[in-house]
Amino acid sequence: MGGNGTSGAAAVIGLGSMGFGMAQSLLRAGFVVAGYDPASVALDRLAAAGGRAAASPGDAARGADVVVAVVVNADQTEAVLFGADGCADAMAPDGVVVSCATMAPERARALAKRLEAAGRHYLDAPMSGGAARAADGSLTMLASGSEAAFARAEAALAAMTGTLYRLGDAAGQGAAFKMVNQLLAGVHIAAACEAMAFASREGLDLARVFDVITQSAGNSWMFENRVPHILDGDYAPKSAVEIFVKDLGIVVDMARASRFPVPVAGAALQMFLMTAAAGMGRDDDASVARLYARIAGLDLPGQE
Amino acid sequence: MGGNGTSGAAAVIGLGSMGFGMAQSLLRAGFVVAGYDPASVALDRLAAAGGRAAASPGDAARGADVVVAVVVNADQTEAVLFGADGCADAMAPDGVVVSCATMAPERARALAKRLEAAGRHYLDAPMSGGAARAADGSLTMLASGSEAAFARAEAALAAMTGTLYRLGDAAGQGAAFKMVNQLLAGVHIAAACEAMAFASREGLDLARVFDVITQSAGNSWMFENRVPHILDGDYAPKSAVEIFVKDLGIVVDMARASRFPVPVAGAALQMFLMTAAAGMGRDDDASVARLYARIAGLDLPGQE
Numbered sequence: 001m002g003g004n005g006t007s008g009a010a011a012v013i014g015l016g017s018m019g020f021g022m023a024q025s026l027l028r029a030g031f032v033v034a035g036y037d038p039a040s041v042a043l044d045r046l047a048a049a050g051g052r053a054a055a056s057p058g059d060a061a062r063g064a065d066v067v068v069a070v071v072v073n074a075d076q077t078e079a080v081l082f083g084a085d086g087c088a089d090a091m092a093p094d095g096v097v098v099s100c101a102t103m104a105p106e107r108a109r110a111l112a113k114r115l116e117a118a119g120r121h122y123l124d125a126p127m128s129g130g131a132a133r134a135a136d137g138s139l140t141m142l143a144s145g146s147e148a149a150f151a152r153a154e155a156a157l158a159a160m161t162g163t164l165y166r167l168g169d170a171a172g173q174g175a176a177f178k179m180v181n182q183l184l185a186g187v188h189i190a191a192a193c194e195a196m197a198f199a200s201r202e203g204l205d206l207a208r209v210f211d212v213i214t215q216s217a218g219n220s221w222m223f224e225n226r227v228p229h230i231l232d233g234d235y236a237p238k239s240a241v242e243i244f245v246k247d248l249g250i251v252v253d254m255a256r257a258s259r260f261p262v263p264v265a266g267a268a269l270q271m272f273l274m275t276a277a278a279g280m281g282r283d284d285d286a287s288v289a290r291l292y293a294r295i296a297g298l299d300l301p302g303q304e
Numbered sequence: 305m306g307g308n309g310t311s312g313a314a315a316v317i318g319l320g321s322m323g324f325g326m327a328q329s330l331l332r333a334g335f336v337v338a339g340y341d342p343a344s345v346a347l348d349r350l351a352a353a354g355g356r357a358a359a360s361p362g363d364a365a366r367g368a369d370v371v372v373a374v375v376v377n378a379d380q381t382e383a384v385l386f387g388a389d390g391c392a393d394a395m396a397p398d399g400v401v402v403s404c405a406t407m408a409p410e411r412a413r414a415l416a417k418r419l420e421a422a423g424r425h426y427l428d429a430p431m432s433g434g435a436a437r438a439a440d441g442s443l444t445m446l447a448s449g450s451e452a453a454f455a456r457a458e459a460a461l462a463a464m465t466g467t468l469y470r471l472g473d474a475a476g477q478g479a480a481f482k483m484v485n486q487l488l489a490g491v492h493i494a495a496a497c498e499a500m501a502f503a504s505r506e507g508l509d510l511a512r513v514f515d516v517i518t519q520s521a522g523n524s525w526m527f528e529n530r531v532p533h534i535l536d537g538d539y540a541p542k543s544a545v546e547i548f549v550k551d552l553g554i555v556v557d558m559a560r561a562s563r564f565p566v567p568v569a570g571a572a573l574q575m576f577l578m579t580a581a582a583g584m585g586r587d588d589d590a591s592v593a594r595l596y597a598r599i600a601g602l603d604l605p606g607q608e
Binding site for chain 1: 409432433444446467469471477480481483484485486487488489491492494495496498499501502503505506507508512513515516517519520521522523524525526527529555558559562563564565566567568569570571572574575596599600
């Protein structure tokens, strides 16, 4: 931990709605925070909040005890750690990387191995919870890693999380739990969209369907969270279709590699792919309902 | 409503765990209750609880103001109403049938039409909630029907339900809402089983997976309800695989008839069919997890 009455020096790489919120939580907890994002508007926002806008991942990580990588996937994580002007060499010699991207367990294991070979620590820490919980420091993290990685990340984790699961002593276990969650989350979104479009086809009052289902055995966290987007016809991306193209893609790749069939997840993945193919990949993932509506000529709210 | 200080005369056809619980709720509310079930043990249980064990559906319904049909499907409902010694002719001339089986909307409409032609009223009233809520009078019912049907069933509905949705003025609408719920419920059970078996393949601690998922965005009502059966290796049927073979079968039949694709529900149906084909049709519907385990040689609790 650093001096000057602070909790230490932290770097946040990736300052989107999640990363920026996590940076705010770290600042509030007394960390000195530097951050990097390719978007200058994100850097300006960090500076306005009291952080240091860095010129590269390595610049942000210079001397940092904790580097929080909040990027989209394993490739981006690898690039910000080991690419040109990356974090791995710039951060404190015994610092820890808290890696938040959803990725296949084998990728997390490989990143950990490479980082540990450079003397640093790696915490596999995919997360659950949206931007609001990132900003108020109440994220859920599904974490695994060495004792040393947990110990060095402890104050930063306390600042960012409401619920911290310690799921194992090696990288990859947090990632695997996250992929089980994503299998379910992806299927539930596709099912919610299929069910609402089916209800529309049957001529039912969709607001009433939402009321009834959320009080019945057909409810899911995702049904409750995503169906209001359908009712409002609001497909501005809170979480984009492409996220589940990626995450269910990881699930089916993992399953295929271990010779395990996942036909329900496979069907859901095809629906996200159809929705992306129809030009809605960057829209909200509830757009799967719009795909069904377009196919069947249904009159959903917000339907072109 | 009948005299003698009672709430009226009710008949309950089908005295399984649901029907018997509903009979108890009607008795507690002051109804004179007669019941019929082909199983003599069910009739004895009703008699012990203060009801009259009848010799046939028609015998149970003789003079009843309200007939509650709690059988498995549309065919059985049709048989108890219109078959040999059925209820339709025996019940009070302006009585109401509360029809609780899950069925396609067109079947509910046809039954209502035929019953109304005989001067009686029909309430399309599929339900949600298990045996415990049947017994304590707190079921959820997804009801539709004429004003007259609702009015005549009012006291009985008050005795049996905690939440009564009035979903339309004609039979078929309650059924359609129920089928939307069953689409989701069936997909969520199959997804829960697929996810737990996938987690087992990945070597995760399944009890820990349950803890994490129930606190995360991948949760569903069905995940929370059914996964404990998997963890306990307990496949004694609380709700059998065959129920979702039937209910998802109705969903895909409805969808096909209206030229609407339901690929996610279709994939889930195939998993219930595979589980039934493997000899587990009468076991608990969480047995879909055992099917994945058998296919992949996983060591789930209770696995042979």
